[in-house]
Amino acid sequence: MSAYLTSPLPFVLASLLFVSIALLHLTKKNAIAVWLYVVQASAIALLLLLASVHGATVVLVLTLAATVLVKLFIAPAFFFRLIRRHQLRFSASTYLNTPVALFAIAAIVVLTRAIVPNVNVALTPLGHNLLTTSASSIFVSLFLLVNRKGALSQMLGVLSLENSIVAFALFAGLEQGVALQLGILFILVIWITIATVFASMIYRHFGTLDVTEMQTLTA
Amino acid sequence: MTLLYLLILTPLVAGLLSLLPRTAFVVGAVACSALLVEFVSGLIVSAEVVRNGSVAAGMLFALDPLGAVVALIVVTLGLGATLYSVGYLRAEVAKEIIGFRRVRQYYTLLHLFLLAMLVAIASTSPILMWIAIEATTLSTALLISFYNKPSSMEAAWKYLILNSVGLLLGFFGTLLFLYPAIHGNPQGLVTWGDVLSRAPALDPVVAKVAFVFVLTGYGTKVGFVPMHTWLPDAHSKAPAPISSLLSGVLLNVAFLAVLRFKAVADVALGPAFSKELLVFFGILSIVIAAFIIFSQGNYKTLLAYHSIEHMGIIALGFGFGGIAAFAGLLHMIYHSLAKSALFLASGNILLKYSSTKIHNIQGMLKTLPLTSALFIIGFLVMAGVPPSGIFITEFLILSKGISINPWVAGAALFSFVLVFAGIIKHVVPMILGDAQGLPRQGEASAWTTVPIVVLTGLLVIAGFFIPGWLQALLHASTARY
Numbered sequence: 001m002s003a004y005l006t007s008p009l010p011f012v013l014a015s016l017l018f019v020s021i022a023l024l025h026l027t028k029k030n031a032i033a034v035w036l037y038v039v040q041a042s043a044i045a046l047l048l049l050l051a052s053v054h055g056a057t058v059v060l061v062l063t064l065a066a067t068v069l070v071k072l073f074i075a076p077a078f079f080f081r082l083i084r085r086h087q088l089r090f091s092a093s094t095y096l097n098t099p100v101a102l103f104a105i106a107a108i109v110v111l112t113r114a115i116v117p118n119v120n121v122a123l124t125p126l127g128h129n130l131l132t133t134s135a136s137s138i139f140v141s142l143f144l145l146v147n148r149k150g151a152l153s154q155m156l157g158v159l160s161l162e163n164s165i166v167a168f169a170l171f172a173g174l175e176q177g178v179a180l181q182l183g184i185l186f187i188l189v190i191w192i193t194i195a196t197v198f199a200s201m202i203y204r205h206f207g208t209l210d211v212t213e214m215q216t217l218t219a
Numbered sequence: 220m221t222l223l224y225l226l227i228l229t230p231l232v233a234g235l236l237s238l239l240p241r242t243a244f245v246v247g248a249v250a251c252s253a254l255l256v257e258f259v260s261g262l263i264v265s266a267e268v269v270r271n272g273s274v275a276a277g278m279l280f281a282l283d284p285l286g287a288v289v290a291l292i293v294v295t296l297g298l299g300a301t302l303y304s305v306g307y308l309r310a311e312v313a314k315e316i317i318g319f320r321r322v323r324q325y326y327t328l329l330h331l332f333l334l335a336m337l338v339a340i341a342s343t344s345p346i347l348m349w350i351a352i353e354a355t356t357l358s359t360a361l362l363i364s365f366y367n368k369p370s371s372m373e374a375a376w377k378y379l380i381l382n383s384v385g386l387l388l389g390f391f392g393t394l395l396f397l398y399p400a401i402h403g404n405p406q407g408l409v410t411w412g413d414v415l416s417r418a419p420a421l422d423p424v425v426a427k428v429a430f431v432f433v434l435t436g437y438g439t440k441v442g443f444v445p446m447h448t449w450l451p452d453a454h455s456k457a458p459a460p461i462s463s464l465l466s467g468v469l470l471n472v473a474f475l476a477v478l479r480f481k482a483v484a485d486v487a488l489g490p491a492f493s494k495e496l497l498v499f500f501g502i503l504s505i506v507i508a509a510f511i512i513f514s515q516g517n518y519k520t521l522l523a524y525h526s527i528e529h530m531g532i533i534a535l536g537f538g539f540g541g542i543a544a545f546a547g548l549l550h551m552i553y554h555s556l557a558k559s560a561l562f563l564a565s566g567n568i569l570l571k572y573s574s575t576k577i578h579n580i581q582g583m584l585k586t587l588p589l590t591s592a593l594f595i596i597g598f599l600v601m602a603g604v605p606p607s608g609i610f611i612t613e614f615l616i617l618s619k620g621i622s623i624n625p626w627v628a629g630a631a632l633f634s635f636v637l638v639f640a641g642i643i644k645h646v647v648p649m650i651l652g653d654a655q656g657l658p659r660q661g662e663a664s665a666w667t668t669v670p671i672v673v674l675t676g677l678l679v680i681a682g683f684f685i686p687g688w689l690q691a692l693l694h695a696s697t698a699r700y
Contacts, residue, residue, distance in 0.1 A: 138391070145384060151376065158383050165391045174394060174401050183390055186350045191383065194357050198364070198376055205369045 009050065010171065013043040014133040017167055021140050021160045025094065025101045030152055034079045037156050040163045041071035047170050063185060070188040075159070078196040082152065086203045094147045101147060105140055112136040130171040137164035151202055151209040155195050222267070223276035226260040226290070227337050229253050234330030243312065243322045247305040250326045254298040257333070261294035269688045272695070278408070280341040284695035285548075289475050290340050292552060295677075296467050296559045297333050299670040300460040303563050304329070306666025307460060310570050316366070325365065325458070331358040332464065336472050343410040345393050348476060349386065352440065355469060356382045363457045374452035381449040382440055389436025389476070395429035396421070396483055411479060418486035426487035433480045434496055440473035442527045443500040443534065444507045454523035455575065459566025462519065466526040467559035471551055474533065481537070482699055490540065497538030502627050504531030509634035513641035517575050519565050521645060522558065525601060528638060529554040535631060536616045537700055539623055544700035546615035548693055549685075553600070553608045556678040561597040563671045564590050568649075570667070571658050577645050581652025586660050589668050591650050593675045598646050600678060602639045608682030 020039040027033050048064040094101060116135045141164050145157035203209055233253030240246040267274045268287040275281040282290060308325065311317050317325075332355060339351035356379065364375035399417040400409045418426075439446035454462045481493045508528035515521040529550070536547020565575075567590040572580050583591040600607040613635060620628035662668045685693075 142384070145380070154380050158380065158387065161384065161387050165387060165394070168391070169394050172394075172398065174398065183346055183350065186353065190354070190357055194360065195379065195383075198360070198372075198379060201364070201367075201372055202376055205372050 010047065010130055011133070013047055014130050014137075014167060014171070016040075017043045017163060018133055018137045018140065021137050021144065021164070022105050024144055024153070024156060024160065025105065025140075025147060026098055030083050030150070031080070033153065033156055034076055034083070037079075037159060038072060038076050040160060041067070041075070044163050044166055045072060047167065051170060066185050066188060070192065071159075075188075075192050078192060079152065079155075082196060082199055082203075085200070086209070093149055095149065096147055104143060104147075108139045108143060109136045112139055131168060134164055134168040134171055137167065140164075149210050149212050151199050155199065158195070159192070221276075222260045222264050223274050223280055223282060223341065226257055226264055226294075227276075227280060227334070227341060229256050229260070230330040230334035230337065234327050234334065237323060237327040237330060240323070241319075243308065243319055246323055246326050247308075250301050250329065251305065253330065254294070254301040254333075257337075258294045258298045261290055265291050265692065266688065269691050269695075275343075276341075278410075279343055279347065280338075281343050282341050284692050285475065285478065285697075286340045288548060288552070288692055288696050289471050290337065292471055292555045293333065293336050293340065293468050296464060296555055296674070299559060299563070299674050300463050301329065303463075303566070303667055303670040304458075304460045306664040307458065307566050307570070309666070310663045314570075321365070325362070328358050328362050329461070332362065332461075336468060339472050340475060343412070344408045345397065345411060345414060345479070346409070348479075349390055349393055352389075352437070352473060352476060353383075353386050355472070356386065356440075359453075359457070359461070359465060359469070362461045363453050365458055365461070366456075368456075371456040374449075374456040378449045378453040381446070385436045385439025385446060387436070388432050388439075392429045392432030392434075392436055392480070395425055395432065396480060398425065414483050415486060418483045421483075421487040423488055426484055427492060430480060430484040430488075430493060430496070434477060434493075434500070437473050437476045437480075438500060441470050441477065441530050441534075442504070443530065444504040444527065447504070447508075447527050450527060451520045451523040454526065454562075455517060455519035459519075459562055459569065462522075462565070463559040463562035466523065466562060467555040470526060470530050471555060474530065474551075478537065478700070485699075494538045494540060497534045498624065498627060499538075501531045501534030501536075501538055502630055504528065505535065505631050505634045509637040509641070512638050513644070515641070515645065516577055518568065518577050518580065518645070518649065519562070519575050521577070521641075522561055522565060525638070526554075526558055528634070529558070529601070532613065532616065532631070535620065535627070536612070539616060539619045540700055541619060543616045543619035544697040545693060546612040546619075548697050550609065550612035550616070553612065553678065553681065556674050556681065557597050557600050557609070560593060560671050560674040560678065561601070563667070563674070564594045564597065567663060567667050567671075568594075570663050577649060580649040582657045583650050583652075586657050587662060588660075589662055590671070593671050595646070595650060596675055596679065598642050600682070602642050603635055604639075606682065608678070611682070 017040050020036045024033055024036050027036065045064065045067050048067055052060050052064055096104060112135050113132055116132050138161060141157055141161035144160060145154055199209060230253060233249055236249050237246050240249065264274055264282060265287040268282055268284055273281055273283045308322050312322065335351045335354035335358060339348050342348045342351060360375045360379045363378055364371050396414060397409050399420040400413040435446065442450040454465050457465060484493045504527050508524045508531065512521060512524050512528065515524065533547045533551050536543040536550060567587055568580060568583065569575060571587055574580065600609055603610045603613045617628050617632060620631065
């Protein structure tokens with residue numbers, strides 16, 4: 001297991017990631033949701049920086065640079081532009097109200113802590129708290145996709161899921177794998193571009209990003 | 220080796236060249252030429268695989284027997300869909316549904332779609348395969364929203380989000396499978412060979428969790444129930460040639476990914492775990508799709524749900540294993556040919572009647588005689604009417620299944636009967652029906668009929684005769700399952 005993972009900082013960053021995803025369930029304003037995504041992205045960038053400091057490779061450094069550029073600058077710029085252009089100050093509502101959503105998040109965390117440790121021990125015996133926290137982030141991100149009605153929220157849910165998976169992989173000691181880095185770079189650049197274009201097109205057709213207003217399909 | 224590079228790079232070059240022409244004729248000619256090159260090189264590469272067991276091109280690409288079967292399906296149906304597209308798009312331009320700019324976009328995205336599928340099939344790395352399958356999602360999302368209508372936008376958005384989530388879960392499962400290999404080779408690109416050789420070192424709990432994530436993730440792309448909700452909308456809203464590729468080809472590429480990871484899971488855990496999961500998802504997909512098919516009102520959506528049912532049958536075959544796995548792979552070939560022909564025929568119906576609602580379609584035998592005949596043949600084959608090839612494969616799968624799990628085999632048989640009843644219920648009124656107020660008789664052009672004739676001809680012939688080289692390829696592909 002990578003030495004830097006024994007310090008307190010990775011656990012702080014993992015917790016920051018989890019809390020920002022949980023808060024995405026509660027925020028009512030799209031701008032705050034985007035800033036919460038920036039917080040997540042910063043946590044991931046700092047984790048990649050830590051990994052680079054302890055064992056730099058060209059591809060890892062490139063991944064860090066791309067992560068900072070795309071997640072901290074380009075993606076938020078795309079989202080803020082979408083919000084400004086279509087005046088989307090307030091995000092669409094959730095299917096569950098706040099107390100129920102919080103209860104669901106708590107239940108997800110408890111279940112994850114009960115089930116995931118067996119996997120964690122097999123992967124990295126010393127880092128199971130980090131892995132459990134990032135596994136909780138994965139499932140809370142999935143819940144975000146289900147719970148919120150806005151297309152922008154769904155995009156942030158997908159990107160939060162990706163951040164959580166990256167964090168899990170980093171904590172499992174996979175940061176040196178070219179595999180992880182290639183996957184990150186690809187999904188960042190292409191997916192964000194296409195999803196943002198689609199979100200604009202949806203607003204043009206439906207006059208809203210609330211996905212419950214999209215009821216043209218009968219299948 | 221060179222031909223494998225040619226097979227993979229041709230759609231890339233064709234996609235770039237498609238941006239240059241200023242007439243639909245030239246861009247269509249580029250597309251047809253490229254697909255001819257891909258078809259011929261696909262045949263030659265497959266022959267090489269039959270002779271030598273596999274073909275490699277550098278460190279990034281290689282084709283084994285299973286990959287060769289799926290690649291052959293891609294190039295054959297790709298050629299058919301591209302030839303059909305020439306006539307289909309010409310008719311749509313004549314009706315002023317689309318303009319030249321859209322035609323050019325269509326062909327560019329089509330080539331990128333084919334490129335992504337071929338890279339997914341031939342890549343030596345699980346991560347490159349994942350990236351290529353994600354690329355198919357992105358290119359086809361734009362094709363599904365091709366007509367820029369609210370319903371197609373909604374279908375494309377649903378497709379993009381659900382498949383992206385599914386593929387992220389598949390990515391997570393992939394990373395778990397790669398764990399021992401990455402720790403043994405941190406700098407290089409981990410290959411399928413590395414993953415298989417280190418599979419015995421994979422912790423059983425990790426292997427189970429990884430396979431569940433992979434099956435759920437890539438299974439979303441395959442269209443297994445309950446991850447299927449994007450499929451009927453996406454396949455019904457896309458242009459007909461794209462629907463034929465989505466149903467007849469892309470689902471197989473995603474299932475190939477599942478099979479590759481199944482091989483790894485079988486080494487780490489033994490075959491029972493993955494087989495039980497495939498049987499579960501297979502029978503669930505078959506039964507749910509059968510009930511929905513019976514109550515469908517849209518013929519393109521009917522075909523899409525039919526695809527869900529047939530991917531369930533293929534999964535069932537590989538879940539039962541042995542001769543059923545061989546039958547499952549053969550079923551994949553028959554389903555691909557039939558579904559592609561049926562979707563292309565549905566394109567002719569849409570051009571003639573301007574509606575996808577079943578109750579708006581009557582008297583096809585008078586207005587589209589050739590398309591009707593091919594439509595009937597395609598549906599009879601898909602329904603498993605003897606002596607079609609699909610009847611044989613379903614029989615083999617069920618006969619193996621009865622000895623393993625009679626309840627599952629019984630549920631599948633009931634579902635097949637329900638699907639047959641549903642097909643008769645929907646298709647007969649479309650073909651026959653009231654002659655008053657029918658559109659003008661006649662097919663649109665040879666471009667929109669000859670590809671369907673060829674695909675249907677191949678389907679019928681393959682039901683009675685499988686060449687020795689293809690039999691050898693099928694046996695080699697399914698030996699480990």
